[in-house]
Amino acid sequence: MTNEAFIGNEAQTSGAQLVQFLEGKATGLKAIRMYNQAGMSLLVTPDRGMDIPELKVHGINVSFMSSTGLVNSTYFVENGRKGFMRNFNVGFLTTGGLSYMGASDDPQLGLHGTISNTPAENFGHQTTSSAVKVSGTVRETSMFGxxxxxxREVTIPKTETKIRIHDVVTNEGVQTSPLMMLYHMNFGYPFFSPDTRLMMNTVNPTDREGKLATDWNQFDQPQPGTTEKVYFHDFADQSDKDFRYRLLSPTTGLQATVTVSPSMLSVLNEWKLTQTKNYVLGLEPATNNVNGLEAAKRDGTLQTIEPNEAVTFDLEVEFSKMEVSD
Incomplete structure (x- = not known):
C-alpha cells in the first residue's frame, strides 16, 4: 500500500506555503516555507533575493540568526558596509553578487552587492511526486549600468534531507559585465558548536593577509572580544568534477556534506566568528575571494559575462546522521 492511502492532502507531509510577516522590520516580507516528510524545513525569501534565512533538520536549527532578525528589503540603503550589515540577518544562505561582492576598496560599492536585498519576480512553488520546488528571478540593474x-530554483526531495540550488545568471545587457558570485552559507548553534569538525581536502589555506592558516578548523568557546577571521581555500586545481566538504556536529549527531563544482566556484571563503552572541561559521563557495572587485581585477581572477551569455551554478547540501567512525 502506498503512503498516499494514509493522507487526505499531500501538504500533510511535504509542501510549500507562501507566508508574509506582520511585525517589526520584517513587516510585509514575503517568504515561502518548504518542508518534507524527511524532516527538513526551510524558508526561502523572494523579497530578499531568494535567499534562505532559516533551516532546520529534524527540528534542529542549522542556520544562524543575527541580532537584526528578519528585515524587509525596503529598509535597504547601500551605504558602504553599513547598509548591508543593517539588513544582514545572516541566515543559512545569503547571496553575494552579481557584478560585485566582497569588501571592495571602492567606498561606493557596498559589502557583497545588492542581490540579497533585491525582491524577486515571477516566483512560485511546485510540489511534484518526488520533490518540492521554489523558483524565482532576481535582477541586478541600473540605468546605463x-x-x-x-x-534560482531551490529543490528539496520529499524523502531526503537534501537541498539543491540551481542558479542561471544571464547578461541581458549590451556590454560585458563583471561576474562575481558568493554563496554565503552559514551554520549556527546547536549544529555549529566548539566540537564541530570541518573536513575538506584543500592545499595551503591562507588568511586574508596571504599567510598560511593553521587554525581554520579550530573552534573556540564564545568570547565577548573575539574578532572574525577569514580564510581562503582554493580548490580550482582539484581534478574531480565536483568538490565535497563536510561539517560534522557531534552535539546534534548530524553531518552536512556540501558539493560544488570547482569549474565555476573555485574558492571557498571561510568566515569564522566565535564571539558571544555572534557564534557562526560561514562556508562560502564563490567565484572569487571576498577581498572585493578591485582586488579581483588586480590579481586577474575577475570573471566576466558577455551579452546574452548564461552561466550556471549548482550546489547541493545533504544532511545525514553522523557516522560513529567519524
Missing part, C-alpha cells in the same frame, strides 16, 4: 538576471 549592468543588467544581470539570476534565475
Amino acid at each position: 549592468v543588467n544581470l538576471l539570476m534565475k
Whole structure:
C-alpha cells in the first residue's frame, strides 16, 4: 500500500506555503516555507533575493540568526558596509553578487552587492511526486549600468534531507559585465558548536593577509572580544568534477556534506566568528575571494559575462546522521 492511502492532502507531509510577516522590520516580507516528510524545513525569501534565512533538520536549527532578525528589503540603503550589515540577518544562505561582492576598496560599492536585498519576480512553488520546488528571478540593474538576471530554483526531495540550488545568471545587457558570485552559507548553534569538525581536502589555506592558516578548523568557546577571521581555500586545481566538504556536529549527531563544482566556484571563503552572541561559521563557495572587485581585477581572477551569455551554478547540501567512525 502506498503512503498516499494514509493522507487526505499531500501538504500533510511535504509542501510549500507562501507566508508574509506582520511585525517589526520584517513587516510585509514575503517568504515561502518548504518542508518534507524527511524532516527538513526551510524558508526561502523572494523579497530578499531568494535567499534562505532559516533551516532546520529534524527540528534542529542549522542556520544562524543575527541580532537584526528578519528585515524587509525596503529598509535597504547601500551605504558602504553599513547598509548591508543593517539588513544582514545572516541566515543559512545569503547571496553575494552579481557584478560585485566582497569588501571592495571602492567606498561606493557596498559589502557583497545588492542581490540579497533585491525582491524577486515571477516566483512560485511546485510540489511534484518526488520533490518540492521554489523558483524565482532576481535582477541586478541600473540605468546605463549592468543588467544581470539570476534565475534560482531551490529543490528539496520529499524523502531526503537534501537541498539543491540551481542558479542561471544571464547578461541581458549590451556590454560585458563583471561576474562575481558568493554563496554565503552559514551554520549556527546547536549544529555549529566548539566540537564541530570541518573536513575538506584543500592545499595551503591562507588568511586574508596571504599567510598560511593553521587554525581554520579550530573552534573556540564564545568570547565577548573575539574578532572574525577569514580564510581562503582554493580548490580550482582539484581534478574531480565536483568538490565535497563536510561539517560534522557531534552535539546534534548530524553531518552536512556540501558539493560544488570547482569549474565555476573555485574558492571557498571561510568566515569564522566565535564571539558571544555572534557564534557562526560561514562556508562560502564563490567565484572569487571576498577581498572585493578591485582586488579581483588586480590579481586577474575577475570573471566576466558577455551579452546574452548564461552561466550556471549548482550546489547541493545533504544532511545525514553522523557516522560513529567519524
